[in-house]
Amino acid sequence: MSEDMQEEAEGTVKKFMYVNRKAPYGTIYALEALEVVLIGAAFDQDVSLAFIDDGVFQLSNGQNTTDIGIKNFSPAFGALGDYDVSKLYVEKESMDERGLALDDLMELTWEDEDDDWEEKPSIHLVSREEMKTILGNQDVILSF
Amino acid sequence: MSILHTVNKSPFQKNDLESCLAHVNSNDAVLLIEDGVYGAISGTRFSVLTSSSDADIYCLKADLDARGIDPDKLTDGVKLIDYDGFVDLVAQNDAVNSWL
Numbered sequence A: 001m002s003e004d005m006q007e008e009a010e011g012t013v014k015k016f017m018y019v020n021r022k023a024p025y026g027t028i029y030a031l032e033a034l035e036v037v038l039i040g041a042a043f044d045q046d047v048s049l050a051f052i053d054d055g056v057f058q059l060s061n062g063q064n065t066t067d068i069g070i071k072n073f074s075p076a077f078g079a080l081g082d083y084d085v086s087k088l089y090v091e092k093e094s095m096d097e098r099g100l101a102l103d104d105l106m107e108l109t110w111e112d113e114d115d116d117w118e119e120k121p122s123i124h125l126v127s128r129e130e131m132k133t134i135l136g137n138q139d140v141i142l143s144f
Numbered sequence B: 001m002s003i004l005h006t007v008n009k010s011p012f013q014k015n016d017l018e019s020c021l022a023h024v025n026s027n028d029a030v031l032l033i034e035d036g037v038y039g040a041i042s043g044t045r046f047s048v049l050t051s052s053s054d055a056d057i058y059c060l061k062a063d064l065d066a067r068g069i070d071p072d073k074l075t076d077g078v079k080l081i082d083y084d085g086f087v088d089l090v091a092q093n094d095a096v097n098s099w100l
Helices: A003-009 A029-042 A053-059 A073-081 A090-097 A126-135 B016-021 B033-038 B047-051 B061-066 B083-092
Strands: A013-019 A045-051 A088-091 A109-112 A119-122 A123-126 A142-143 B003-007 B029-032 B056-060 B079-082 B095-099
Touching: A013 A029, A013 A126, A029 A045, A029 A073, A045 A053, A045 A126, A053 A073, A053 A088, A053 A090, A073 A109, A073 B056, A088 A090, A090 A123, A090 B033, A123 B003, A142 B095, B003 B016, B003 B033, B003 B083, B016 B029, B016 B033, B016 B047, B016 B083, B016 B095, B029 B033, B033 B061, B056 B061, B056 B083, B061 B079, B079 B083, B083 B095
Parallel strands: A013 A045, A013 A142, A045 A088, A088 A123, B003 B029, B003 B095, B029 B056, B056 B079
Antiparallel strands: A109 A119
8 A cells, every 4th residue: 555545544634625706696616615515524624615706705694595496505504513614714805895794794603622612603704815825725725 | 835726717707817816825836728828918907917926827838829829929927838737737736726
């Protein structure tokens, strides 16, 4: 067995970043990204999500798709915490450009096992500069 | 850590190239492929962005040739590569971010 394969077998944890840059219902990208995130989370990897450009619209609160005949998948973001996905990086510049504030987004939380299961926010507002650094430190980047 | 970014959309149609260039670190590489090669043409509103980027910008010759773009028309500093060069870039960098 090669060294690489051995590492895999022993369960190396890699940093997986899912980059979301599209609005939720105009194309299928956003829903597909969320499906893939949930798959990645099931394999106990170090998963984080980035929301850039129109991707920030995916997290808007009060989404109601009743009259367009498409499933509202936004509640699924609320389940990410249960899969230990607690790092949702939202770019401040993208929010500003679209007239959005933190109040306009869903309230997403996770429970910190190491801190008496305290509920903590999953959404982290970061600057474009911070986003550059975060993107530069990943093992795998999946862009949607 | 270094990332290879690939962009395959025309910047005149989509903001992928602009957003990509706003998120690259200086040790990264950007490769323009398919319709992304339109972003390598000089004298457009994107040539300032590509020429001032900290990252190295590459352009795939096959896609440039297919679209009849003369390599002389490329923005200064954009490096022309073939498929072997593409493979080298993938091998040289730690991860690939394919902007979609």
